[in-house]
Amino acid sequence: MIKTPTSFSVTRSLIGRSHWHPLEIVFWVAAFSTIWLFPTKYLILTEIAWLALFALSLDLILGYAGIVSLGHAAFFGVGAYTAALLAKHEIINEPVLALIVAGLVASAVGFVTSFLVLRGTDLTRIMVTLGVALVLRELANQNGWLTGGADGLQGVTMQPILGRFRFDMFGHNGYVYCLTVLFVLFLLARRIVNSPFGLSLQSIKNNPLRASAIGINVNLRLVAIYTIAAGYAGIAGALLAQTQAFASLAYFDFERSADLLMVLVIGGTGYLYGGLIGAIVFKFMQDYLSVWTPQYWPFWIGLLLVLIVLVGRERITGWTRPIRELASKLDWRAARKDGA
Amino acid sequence: MAIVLETVNLVKRFGGIVATNDVSLKVEAGARHALIGPNGAGKTTIINQLTGVLAQTSGKILLEGEDISHLSPHARVRRGIARTFQINQLFLELTPVETLGLAVSERLGHGGDWWRRVGSNPQVMEEVAELLERFRLTDVMNERTDVLAYGKQRMLEIALAIACKPRVLLLDEPAAGVPDSERQDILSAVAELPKDVTVLLIEHDMDLVFSFADRISVLVNGALFVEGKPDEVARDPRVKAVYLGEEAHV
Numbered sequence: 001m002i003k004t005p006t007s008f009s010v011t012r013s014l015i016g017r018s019h020w021h022p023l024e025i026v027f028w029v030a031a032f033s034t035i036w037l038f039p040t041k042y043l044i045l046t047e048i049a050w051l052a053l054f055a056l057s058l059d060l061i062l063g064y065a066g067i068v069s070l071g072h073a074a075f076f077g078v079g080a081y082t083a084a085l086l087a088k089h090e091i092i093n094e095p096v097l098a099l100i101v102a103g104l105v106a107s108a109v110g111f112v113t114s115f116l117v118l119r120g121t122d123l124t125r126i127m128v129t130l131g132v133a134l135v136l137r138e139l140a141n142q143n144g145w146l147t148g149g150a151d152g153l154q155g156v157t158m159q160p161i162l163g164r165f166r167f168d169m170f171g172h173n174g175y176v177y178c179l180t181v182l183f184v185l186f187l188l189a190r191r192i193v194n195s196p197f198g199l200s201l202q203s204i205k206n207n208p209l210r211a212s213a214i215g216i217n218v219n220l221r222l223v224a225i226y227t228i229a230a231g232y233a234g235i236a237g238a239l240l241a242q243t244q245a246f247a248s249l250a251y252f253d254f255e256r257s258a259d260l261l262m263v264l265v266i267g268g269t270g271y272l273y274g275g276l277i278g279a280i281v282f283k284f285m286q287d288y289l290s291v292w293t294p295q296y297w298p299f300w301i302g303l304l305l306v307l308i309v310l311v312g313r314e315r316i317t318g319w320t321r322p323i324r325e326l327a328s329k330l331d332w333r334a335a336r337k338d339g340a
Numbered sequence: 341m342a343i344v345l346e347t348v349n350l351v352k353r354f355g356g357i358v359a360t361n362d363v364s365l366k367v368e369a370g371a372r373h374a375l376i377g378p379n380g381a382g383k384t385t386i387i388n389q390l391t392g393v394l395a396q397t398s399g400k401i402l403l404e405g406e407d408i409s410h411l412s413p414h415a416r417v418r419r420g421i422a423r424t425f426q427i428n429q430l431f432l433e434l435t436p437v438e439t440l441g442l443a444v445s446e447r448l449g450h451g452g453d454w455w456r457r458v459g460s461n462p463q464v465m466e467e468v469a470e471l472l473e474r475f476r477l478t479d480v481m482n483e484r485t486d487v488l489a490y491g492k493q494r495m496l497e498i499a500l501a502i503a504c505k506p507r508v509l510l511l512d513e514p515a516a517g518v519p520d521s522e523r524q525d526i527l528s529a530v531a532e533l534p535k536d537v538t539v540l541l542i543e544h545d546m547d548l549v550f551s552f553a554d555r556i557s558v559l560v561n562g563a564l565f566v567e568g569k570p571d572e573v574a575r576d577p578r579v580k581a582v583y584l585g586e587e588a589h590v
Contacts, residue, residue, distance in 0.1 A: 006478055007462075007469035013437050013482050014459025196445045197454035199434075203442050206431040213391065213429070214443040214504055215417035216451060224452075 018194035023327055042171035048283045049178035050239040055263045055275025057232030063269030064193055065225045066205030067117055070126045070257050071133030072233055077252035079106040079234025084153045084247035093159040095242050102238035103231040110230020114223045137252035152248035174243040201225055268320030342369045344538045345508050350399035359385045361562035367540055374541045374549045377559035383542045387510050391423050392416050422506035424497050426513045432486035436477045436496050440468045443503035475499040491522025508538045515545055
């Protein structure tokens with residue numbers, strides 16, 4: 001095939017989407033170095049890891065496909081209960097396998113409920129997702145014989161990861177486990193959003209009318225990403241259930257879904273790191289502010305949100321864009337591309 | 341000549357208003373067919389029914405003899421109908437490269453691939469490059485669409501429809517709103533459309549219609565009024581009356 005100069009630069013700009021920015025490498029080196037740097041902080045680090053995965057899941061639907069949800073905790077809860085039940089009843093003793101099953105179960109619930117979010121405005125989607133989470137929470141509440149009801153699912157004993165690494169009392173193995181799962185699923189998400197499928201999601205978010213006018217089956221794509229994101233949320237919930245050896249109705253709570261949206265808005269949507277950075281900021285604020293002012297820490301989170309809205313104006317979810325554009329200027333590959 | 345696109349007694353009602361009134365339109369293969377008519381005659385409503393954005397109240401739409409009246413918009417694109425919009429409908433956060441890459445890989449059946457990196461298919465890259473050159477978009481290929489000049493956006497609007505390699509192309513006022521300085525680019529892009537593509541043009545601009553079309557249908561109040569060769573339509577006193585009448589009301 002003859003390569004014209006234009007087709008060469010077309011290839012370069014499209015492939016360039018999935019190039020690793022140096023700051024990304026710095027980010028992940030820093031993330032993994034926390035294992036050795038902060039051995040006394042494993043508990044909060046673990047919380048950050050599963051929250052980051054949970055927020056990454058929301059970013060897949062909100063940041064890429066434009067589906068706003070206030071009930072994402074539905075899938076988190078399903079994944080958490082699945083993992084806890086599998087361990088409690090010794091159906092699947094190996095945590096990684098149980099994690100995968102929990103993700104698949106959450107995906108299945110995501111698939112079934114995805115048809116409810118296909119149509120309608122942001123407001124109808126918010127209501128529908130909210131409703132689904134409420135229904136699932138109540139189902140878990142009513143079926144106490146299975147879930148333990150309001151007391152939560154107790155008496156869960158976790159077996160070692162891969163049959164070798166015990167969930168130790170310091171939380172070391174639990175954290176390494178969560179961080180590794182986050183990293184692997186991040187890599188997968190990164191591949192998905194930089195694929196033709198991922199690009200088509202962005203086109204749907206931008207203009208669903210035109211997306212269908214160039215032959216994209218809009219509904220099918222939305223069902224697919226909603227199902228995938230539900231699986232991610234389920235795995236995040238399963239990580240929490242496994243590291244705590246517990247599951248409770250609070251996993252389905254509206255507050256969890258609302259906090260999640262806040263986490264993602266703080267970090268910014270549509271570039272995959274928003275949920276991760278948001279989780280770090282949110283958990284550290286929660287941790288430090290609640291030591292400093294136990295009752296009033298939500299005040300500061302609230303203030304931060306208001307400031308973000310002021311900075312981002314009508315585009316609150318994309319308020320980090322100027323920062324990201326600055327970051328892209330620091331990329332040596334981008335610099336070389338401009339110079340060529 | 342073979343009929344490529346045909347509507348049979350097409351009717352669209354919005355409540356009490358009849359927007360499309362029993363329209364039976366035949367478009368021949370390879371034709372440059374213009375659909376004209378005063379404001380509010382229902383031209384865009386017809387395009388929206390042809391592409392499946394609106395469901396017809398009654399009647400049928402045939403593409404090469406096959407009934408496509410009940411297919412979804414994306415399925416009709418796969419069958420070979422593509423369109424442009426009167427008001428640009430673009431992906432504002434994407435670049436022209438990404439926009440066209442999307443359409444081409446969709447057409448080649450790779451649009452749903454999630455395991456493959458964007459930009460890894462040489463056939464898509466070649467086609468995108470060719471489209472960028474043909475529609476004079478190479479200089480802005482990596483700019484976000486929302487910062488492009490209006491004329492460039494208009495070119496992308498047409499390029500995006502062409503990227504679907506349609507057998508029938510529906511152009512909804514391609515030159516609408518384009519400043520004079522960029523108008524010529526649009527007109528030549530339209531004139532250079534491949535001959536094997538059948539074009540149905542909706543246009544207000546009579547210069548463009550008469551320089552481009554080899555057949556003209558006039559739509560008034562949702563119904564087909566006159567149809568014929570450009571010179572026949574131009575001479576028709578009823579058409580003159582409609583247009584003069586319209587102007588008299590302005």
